[in-house]
Amino acid sequence: xxxxxxxxxxxxxxxxxxxxxxxxxxxxxxxxxxxxxxxxxxxxxxxxxxxxxxxxxxxxxxxxxxxxxxxxxxxxxxxxxxxxxxxxxxxxxxxxxxxxxxxxxxxxxxxxxxxxxxxxxxxxxxxxxxxxxxxxxxxxxxxxxxxxxxxxxxxxxxxxxxxxxxxxxxxxxxxxxxxxxxxxxxxxxxxxxxxxxxxxxxxxxxxxxxxxxxxxxxxxxxxxxxxxxxxxxxxxxxxxxxxxxxxxxxxxxxxxxxxxxxxxxxxxxxxxxxxxxxxxxx
Amino acid sequence: xxxxxxxxxxxxxxxxxxxxxxxxxxxxxxxxxxxxxxxxxxxxxxxxxxxxxxxxxxxxxxxxxxxxxxxxxxxxxxxxxxxxxxxxxxxxxxxxxxxxxxxxxxxxxxxxxxxxxxxxxxxxxxxxxxxxxxxxxxxxxxxxxxxxxxxxxxxxxxxxxxxxxxxxxxxxxxxxxxxxxxxxxxxxxxxxxxxxxxxxxxxxxxxxxxxxxxxxxxxxxxxxxxxxxxxxxxxxxxxxxxxxxxxxxx
Numbered sequence: 001x002x003x004x005x006x007x008x009x010x011x012x013x014x015x016x017x018x019x020x021x022x023x024x025x026x027x028x029x030x031x032x033x034x035x036x037x038x039x040x041x042x043x044x045x046x047x048x049x050x051x052x053x054x055x056x057x058x059x060x061x062x063x064x065x066x067x068x069x070x071x072x073x074x075x076x077x078x079x080x081x082x083x084x085x086x087x088x089x090x091x092x093x094x095x096x097x098x099x100x101x102x103x104x105x106x107x108x109x110x111x112x113x114x115x116x117x118x119x120x121x122x123x124x125x126x127x128x129x130x131x132x133x134x135x136x137x138x139x140x141x142x143x144x145x146x147x148x149x150x151x152x153x154x155x156x157x158x159x160x161x162x163x164x165x166x167x168x169x170x171x172x173x174x175x176x177x178x179x180x181x182x183x184x185x186x187x188x189x190x191x192x193x194x195x196x197x198x199x200x201x202x203x204x205x206x207x208x209x210x211x212x213x214x215x216x217x218x219x220x221x222x223x224x225x226x227x228x229x230x231x232x233x234x235x236x237x238x239x240x241x242x243x244x245x246x247x248x249x250x251x252x253x254x255x256x257x258x259x260x261x262x263x264x265x266x267x268x269x270x271x272x273x274x275x276x277x278x279x280x281x282x
Numbered sequence: 283x284x285x286x287x288x289x290x291x292x293x294x295x296x297x298x299x300x301x302x303x304x305x306x307x308x309x310x311x312x313x314x315x316x317x318x319x320x321x322x323x324x325x326x327x328x329x330x331x332x333x334x335x336x337x338x339x340x341x342x343x344x345x346x347x348x349x350x351x352x353x354x355x356x357x358x359x360x361x362x363x364x365x366x367x368x369x370x371x372x373x374x375x376x377x378x379x380x381x382x383x384x385x386x387x388x389x390x391x392x393x394x395x396x397x398x399x400x401x402x403x404x405x406x407x408x409x410x411x412x413x414x415x416x417x418x419x420x421x422x423x424x425x426x427x428x429x430x431x432x433x434x435x436x437x438x439x440x441x442x443x444x445x446x447x448x449x450x451x452x453x454x455x456x457x458x459x460x461x462x463x464x465x466x467x468x469x470x471x472x473x474x475x476x477x478x479x480x481x482x483x484x485x486x487x488x489x490x491x492x493x494x495x496x497x498x499x500x501x502x503x504x505x506x507x508x509x510x511x512x513x514x515x516x517x518x519x520x521x522x523x524x525x526x527x528x529x530x531x532x
Contacts, residue, residue: 055485078491086489092437093479094486098409098429102498109498110491118499136501138291138407140436154490 003031005162005193006084010061011051013217021047022058022217029162029195034188036204036225037197039214040239045197046089048214049166052195053086082111085160089167091147100126100142100150101135107158125157129183145176149183156187163187165196169203181207205229205243206262213238226260283439285344290407294339299505300410302513307401309517313524314394321531322524323390329520330397338405348400353393360389408432413500426496437479442472 006029013022021044029035029052037045050056051063054070054077063070070080088094097103104125108118126132129149134142142150148168155163168184169177188194197214198204204211204225211229212222215238221228229235229242245267249260252274261267290296295303310326334340363385366378402411409432412425445468449455454464484492 050485053489055488078493081489081491086486088482088486088489090482093482094490096430096433096483096487096496097498098407098412098433099501101501102409105499106487106497107490110493115499119502122499136297138287138409140433141288141291151486158490 004028004067005031005065006052007064007067008048008051008058008061009064011048011058011063012060013047013051013056013058015047020217022051025061025218027212027219027222029193030210031161031193032191033209034194034196034207035210035212036208037195037212037214037219038201038204038208038228038238038240039197039199041199043214044217045214046166047217049086049164049195049197052164053084054080055086082158083160084162084164085155085158087152087155087163087165087168089170091144091151094151094154095139095147098138099135100131100137100139100153103139103150104154104157107154111158121157121159122153125153128156128186129153130179145172145179148172148176148180152180152183160192162193162195165194167198168196169198169200177203201229201240201243202245205246206264213240215239226258283435286348286403287407289340289344289404293405295337295405296407297503298509299503300406300414301505302510303406304402304411304414305510306513306517307398309514310401310520311395311398313517313521314391314398317521317524318528319387319390319394321527322521323387323394325520325524325527326394327397329516330394330401333516334401334404340404344404345400348404349396352396356389356392356396360385363388410501416500422495430496438472438476441475442468445471 008025008027011022011025012020014020025048027037027048037048039045047056051058054063054072057072065080065083070076095103097106101122104122105118108121113121122135123132126135129152131146131149131153134146134150139147139150148171152163152165152168165184168180172180184194196208208225210222211225213220213228213234220238221231221234226246229246232242235242245262245264246260248267249270252270253260261270307330310330313322314326331342331345334345335342364377364381365375366381368374368376409429412429415428416422416425446455446464449464449468453460455461487496
């Protein structure tokens with residue numbers, strides 16, 4: 001069992017106006033894992049993510065960092081945000097500078113690093129997201145997918161231990177999603193812990209190590225991705241259909257294997273093999 | 283505005299140190315103001331225009347589009363400068379010789395100054411001259427505000443355009459009265475949206491360590507002394523030529 005980097009214990013939060021956003025929410029982020037917060041749109045996932053870097057403060061319950069309750073004074077919040085980087089869903093909510101390079105330099109400069117170090121970090125963050133060629137471009141001239149990567153690079157350049165992404169694939173086309181996931185996978189392999197919110201069960205199945213099933217302001221259950229997605233009862237409660245790929249694999253094998261194929265190509269291979277053995281008509 | 287911005291970001295001189303463009307333009311502006319305009323001003327228009335088109339590779343069309351609206355305004359206003367009102371024998375309105383000279387010289391001066399402005403606006407993006415302003419000692423707060431406005435103007439314009447199109451698609455502008463109403467609704471909506479977006483931007487920046495300042499890296503662009511010297515030499519020659527022509531003609 002890996003170490004818990006960050007945990008939410010019994011969070012309650014109401015919006016000004018009295019609408020309950022989170023209630024008795026528990027969540028554990030384990031070091032070195034990719035955790036999907038999976039739930040329908042409008043269920044309060046963004047509100048939860050804003051708690052994970054201390055932007056919002058729960059009415060009840062607490063966030064724990066390395067198993068210590070998080071504090072909300074200026075200095076603790078600064079340290080917290082160095083460790084936990086948050087990427088918002090809408091890149092325009094985050095990009096403010098005129099050029100890509102300038103925007104990405106904002107976070108590292110706030111860390112008080114030397115100019116040389118900042119330049120080095122900006123360059124490596126842009127490389128990690130395959131956008132080194134955009135460095136001198138005007139931010140307002142970028143496409144949505146490019147802006148999304150710039151927003152992530154801006155947080156990445158601060159080298160957080162935990163990267164929290166709100167609906168990272170929303171609004172991207174198929175190729176955009178593939179590129180982004182590839183870049184995030186590299187980061188993950190380099191040691192970053194990732195938390196991302198999504199309503200896309202296919203994405204959660206293909207890519208997450210762990211899943212927290214989110215419904216109406218609370219986490220119904222959290223565990224290894226496969227176990228959560230196979231818990232039909234809990235999935236129904238969250239109003240989510242199981243991923244198609246998983247259903248196909250289970251229809252083919254009927255089995256409850258420990259590691260069913262997760263990639264599209266693998267599932268298609270499996271399907272082809274089976275079809276050769278037994279014609280469709282049977 | 284978008285076209286100006288696009289050329290500022292993509293012209294051939296984009297990567298030059300901003301001082302290499304601002305100082306010569308400022309030099310030309312000084313000449314336009316100080317030297318006799320009848321000969322100097324047309325010369326400055328020609329020099330700035332050719333520098334832009336052949337030097338920086340800005341299409342002549344873009345230059346015309348930039349210069350046309352203010353130039354039209356100037357030309358329309360010029361005749362009125364030449365008129366004088368005589369009240370001694372009942373009110374009479376006539377062109378006076380002094381007036382014509384005044385109108386000609388101020389129009390020429392204004393056109394020359396306008397081409398100096400084009401020389402800066404079409405070659406130097408806002409981000410660049412902001413870094414020069416910073417070095418010139420303008421307070422950081424003002425520059426940050428300037429840059430933030432520059433950045434947000436584009437998202438605002440985009441929002442406004444999309445909103446207007448969506449309204450038009452539902453016949454919001456099919457009649458004058460409806461158009462007024464739609465415009466009012468759009469303005470109200472944009473205002474509210476502006477507030478929400480401002481809050482979102484604050485959250486986004488806070489997550490990256492925002493503490494009330496917006497520090498960013500300055501582009502590392504070495505000042506090329508020989509290029510600057512050449513440009514300033516050109517400016518000086520333009521001034522000399524203007525002055526000499528002026529004397530020769532008078």
